[in-house]
Amino acid sequence: MSAKTLQDLLADGVAGRHVLVRSDLNVPLDGDRVTDDGRVRASLPVIAALTGAGARVIVMAHLGRPKGAPDPQYSIAPAADRLAELADAPVTVATDVVGDDARTKAAALTDGQVLVLENVRFDPRETSKDDDERAAFAAELAALTGEHGAYVDDAFGAVHRKHASVYDIAAVLPAYQGDLVKTEVDVLRRLTENPERPYVVVLGGSKVSDKLAVIDSLLGKADVLVIGGGMVFTFLAARGAKVGASLLEQDQLDTVRGYLDRAEQTGVRIVLPTDIVVAEAFDRDAAHEVVPADGIESSRFGAAGIGLDIGPESGRAFADEIAKARTVFWNGPAGVFEFDAFAGGTKAIAAALAAVTADGALTVVGGGDSAAAVRTLGFPDDAFSHISTGGGASLEYLEGKELPGITALER
Numbered sequence: 422m423s424a425k426t427l428q429d430l431l432a433d434g435v436a437g438r439h440v441l442v443r444s445d446l447n448v449p450l451d452g453d454r455v456t457d458d459g460r461v462r463a464s465l466p467v468i469a470a471l472t473g474a475g476a477r478v479i480v481m482a483h484l485g486r487p488k489g490a491p492d493p494q495y496s497i498a499p500a501a502d503r504l505a506e507l508a509d510a511p512v513t514v515a516t517d518v519v520g521d522d523a524r525t526k527a528a529a530l531t532d533g534q535v536l537v538l539e540n541v542r543f544d545p546r547e548t549s550k551d552d553d554e555r556a557a558f559a560a561e562l563a564a565l566t567g568e569h570g571a572y573v574d575d576a577f578g579a580v581h582r583k584h585a586s587v588y589d590i591a592a593v594l595p596a597y598q599g600d601l602v603k604t605e606v607d608v609l610r611r612l613t614e615n616p617e618r619p620y621v622v623v624l625g626g627s628k629v630s631d632k633l634a635v636i637d638s639l640l641g642k643a644d645v646l647v648i649g650g651g652m653v654f655t656f657l658a659a660r661g662a663k664v665g666a667s668l669l670e671q672d673q674l675d676t677v678r679g680y681l682d683r684a685e686q687t688g689v690r691i692v693l694p695t696d697i698v699v700a701e702a703f704d705r706d707a708a709h710e711v712v713p714a715d716g717i718e719s720s721r722f723g724a725a726g727i728g729l730d731i732g733p734e735s736g737r738a739f740a741d742e743i744a745k746a747r748t749v750f751w752n753g754p755a756g757v758f759e760f761d762a763f764a765g766g767t768k769a770i771a772a773a774l775a776a777v778t779a780d781g782a783l784t785v786v787g788g789g790d791s792a793a794a795v796r797t798l799g800f801p802d803d804a805f806s807h808i809s810t811g812g813g814a815s816l817e818y819l820e821g822k823e824l825p826g827i828t829a830l831e832r
């Protein structure tokens with residue numbers, strides 16, 4: 422069965438009804454300053470369509486990965502405040518998720534107003550592996566909508582999560598797909614259905630354990646896998662290099678060796694960096710130097726050195742690969758781009774992607790931080806064919822995996 426859409430909900434009529442909208446407001450912060458508001462902006466059209474039709478909108482979203490309890494550094498408030506600045510409708514913010522404040526403010530909503538709940542991950546049941554716990558939390562979220570509530574999933578970046586506010590809630594309330602999810606899926610479908618070749622996938626970032634598994638399936642789909650970011654060190658270590666204090670998934674070494682072997686057998690090229698920018702510490706002003714990728718511990722920082730970017734030679738080699746592509750998907754910055762000294766690799770990739778886009782290739786940049794990276798490095802959104810709000814979600818879609826947030830709507 423195909424999912425009902427926002428248009429179906431609008432046609433049913435929403436005036437006076439409470440509508441729970443799951444948005445992805447997981448924005449990068451510097452203290453309580455939003456450094457890239459792309460996800461907030463992407464969530465606005467659905468909220469505006471609903472408020473414009475007289476709905477009482479309750480937005481639920483997560484921010485970061487708190488440990489299932491309130492934690493001020495992960496408060497949704499900065500993202501919600503940004504939403505309040507950008508939205509055409511009046512926006513209030515609750516100080517809890519399903520507690521007294523949320524219930525009181527939800528009940529007080531009038532037509533066309535918006536309430537943003539505190540970070541849904543402040544409640545441990547949101548991400549629980551226990552179906553009953555998640556269902557109980559979903560029921561409490563649904564109860565905020567009173568009698569004729571509805572649910573809209575517009576959080577593309579979180580559709581790969583089997584969480585209460587993404588998955589279980591769709592079994593409690595009439596559920597509809599938001600336009601953002603629909604648009605994202607429509608673009609990604611073009612990458613899975615007969616992509617023009619060469620098809621290059623560029624991976625990086627820090628959610629290494631989440632994203633390593635994707636490589637297995639991409640080996641059957643892409644022609645070239647270009648790997649940078651925190652993911653690189655598990656590959657370098659799998660080939661026998663010492664990686665100092667860099668990010669390393671020790672228990673994935675055998676898996677990665679398997680990927681390298683399979684790539685060789687199947688003729689897919691895995692392109693790894695040949696040089697690395699190694700730093701004394703994970704810090705904006707840390708001393709740093711460029712060393713060969715197989716000699717990370719040969720820097721003056723020895724085994725304490727941390728690889729925070731690919732080196733300039735690797736940046737050029739990655740750009741060359743991208744220049745030959747007709748289809749490119751990129752998720753995950755090549756280095757810690759938030760610090761100028763370690764943004765070179767990400768910049769080289771972004772520039773190569775922009776050039777090949779201008780040359781007619783289909784290019785998709787996916788992920789909260791990847792999108793933030795290209796914007797903070799000064800690339801306009803139209804330098805790429807599409808900037809997706811979801812990194813892990815896009816990758817799992819490209820893998821052909823079932824996405825709980827999408828199947829829940831099709832039930």
Ligand SMILES: Nc1ncnc2c1ncn2[C@@H]1O[C@H](COP(=O)(O)OP(=O)(O)O)[C@@H](O)[C@H]1O
Nearest residue numbers: 626627628650651729756757788789790791812
């Ligand atoms: N070598 C590295 N070591 C540690 N962190 C890294 C490294 N390279 C990139 N990163 C970090 O990865 C983060 C983004 O990763 P991720 O969340 O996986 O990407 P996205 O949000 O685009 O899916 C950035 O904050 C960046 O600083």
Ligand SMILES: O=C(OP(=O)(O)O)[C@H](O)COP(=O)(O)O
Nearest residue numbers: 447578579788789811812813814
């Ligand atoms: O930032 C997100 O994903 P992304 O970094 O893969 O783009 C989404 O908000 C999901 O967050 P999560 O990976 O903590 O579940």
